[in-house]
Amino acid sequence: MNVLFFLKPKREVAYLKDDYTLRQAIEKMERSGFTAIPMINRKGEYVGTLTEGDLLWAIKERYNMNLRDAEEISVQAVPRRMCFDPISVNADMEDIVSKAMNQNFVPVVDDKRVFIGIITRKDIIEFCYEGYKKYKSSQTAVGKSSQMGAGKRNWEAVRI
Numbered sequence: 001m002n003v004l005f006f007l008k009p010k011r012e013v014a015y016l017k018d019d020y021t022l023r024q025a026i027e028k029m030e031r032s033g034f035t036a037i038p039m040i041n042r043k044g045e046y047v048g049t050l051t052e053g054d055l056l057w058a059i060k061e062r063y064n065m066n067l068r069d070a071e072e073i074s075v076q077a078v079p080r081r082m083c084f085d086p087i088s089v090n091a092d093m094e095d096i097v098s099k100a101m102n103q104n105f106v107p108v109v110d111d112k113r114v115f116i117g118i119i120t121r122k123d124i125i126e127f128c129y130e131g132y133k134k135y136k137s138s139q140t141a142v143g144k145s146s147q148m149g150a151g152k153r154n155w156e157a158v159r160i
Contacts, residue, residue, distance in 0.1 A: 003091050006119040006127070007108055013118050015040055016075060018047050023070035025050060036084070038107045038115060039075065046107050046115040049084035050075065057081065089116065100124050
């Protein structure tokens with residue numbers, strides 16, 4: 001299965017630039033409604049993911065401030081507690097699923113590490129669910145046929 005099948009392109013994704021201020025990051029996160037947002041540098045390369053938790057912990061532990069003070073702090077100064085490693089555009093399904101088990105989305109980069117988009121856990125689950133429904137419907141057909149001597153098919157054999 002090709003990574004691009006699942007890709008939500010960069011133009012449809014909320015993301016931060018690594019030279020944004022803390023205030024800009026907070027406002028972008030608030031407007032987007034997401035709790036985690038990919039961050040890229042000016043070259044477009046993926047440099048990490050910033051979460052609400054990262055922002056809250058940074059404000060609590062490092063800065064005693066109001067929102068106006070947040071205009072002076074670079075988002076790069078916010079430590080990230082989790083590492084959201086990106087996958088290559090050439091990654092296989094196993095890589096996608098293993099990353100998505102622990103993250104709401106998986107950042108995708110090209111061969112030059114330029115951020116090109118994300119794959120959401122929801123899209124992966126929907127794809128698997130559709131495969132499962134096809135499998136169940138084929139089992140119903142096989143079940144009817146097996147009464148006439150037809151063979152059975154394993155769920156593990158269904159290619160995702």
